[in-house]
Amino acid sequence: MPVQESPVAQPDQQPRKPRGGRNLPAAIGVGVGLGAVVAASLFVVKAVFLVVVAAAVAVGVWELTSRLSERKSIHVSLPPLLIGSVGMVVTGYFAGAKWAAAILALTGLALMVARMSTPPENYLRDITAGVFTAFYVPFLATFVALMLSADDGAWRILLFLIVTICSDTGAYAVGYKFGRNKLAPTISPGKTREGLAGGIGLSMIAGALLMQYVIEDGRWWQGLILGGCAAVTATLGDLAESMIKRDLGIKDMGTLLPGHGGIMDRLDSLLPTAPVVWVLLTAFVGG
Incomplete structure (x- = not known):
């Protein structure tokens, strides 16, 4: 009597969840709304x-x-x-x-x-x-x-926001696709060294373009320096708040922004980056 083979169990094909369990449509909607208010x-x-x-x-x-x-x-x-x-x-x-x-x-x-x-x-x-x-x-x-x-303050703020956002975006995109080596596994397991490199690269490109074409008397090489420094401080700021939240035993600082958490969950990378960008802009093109 032939032995009937049992079917091989196939792994469940579950769609990959967004990192951090975020509500992606809500996060995008809130992000667009905040961007409109800022602009x-x-x-x-x-x-x-x-x-x-x-x-x-x-x-x-x-x-x-x-x-x-x-x-x-x-x-x-x-x-x-x-x-x-x-x-x-x-x-x-x-x-x-x-x-x-x-x-x-x-x-x-x-x-x-x-x-x-x-x-x-x-x-x-x-x-x-x-x-x-x-x-x-x-x-x-x-x-x-x-x-x-500053006289061109609106453009400086735009530069500051874009290089910081590019740091987060580049780190997420590259880390999601190519991330293998953890950056700080005990603080933020989702961050990778590859993601950090992607964030620095995208932030440097954005900084070079904006310094050359938006900031008066700015030069592209200054933007490379500014973008690289901004990406590093943005990452450190994100890690610092992760440390605070782990110490407090919470996931988010608040629930005000659907898909994002609280206001502090959006300011974590911006706050430590602001003095660095201000110092570099002052040094490169004056106050």
């Missing part, structure tokens, strides 16, 4: 973009302090932090970096005083978290306001 505010009235930056900073500060409170019982006095945050961004635009730094110092002092209204247990921990938040979110965002304050 409209930048090239219609520059001061409107300043309001957009201040609002994003305020929401980012609220998200970060809320997660610190929920996950680590770290309590930061929100009123002086929000006032100081908006003050840094606005002062940076109208008065320059040194006055923004002064507002940062005053914000730290205000946080120390405000915390005195509660028992002294964990005083140092709470103050340290508050000063870190003041530096990490509004002070770094102040460099966006400094770029905006």
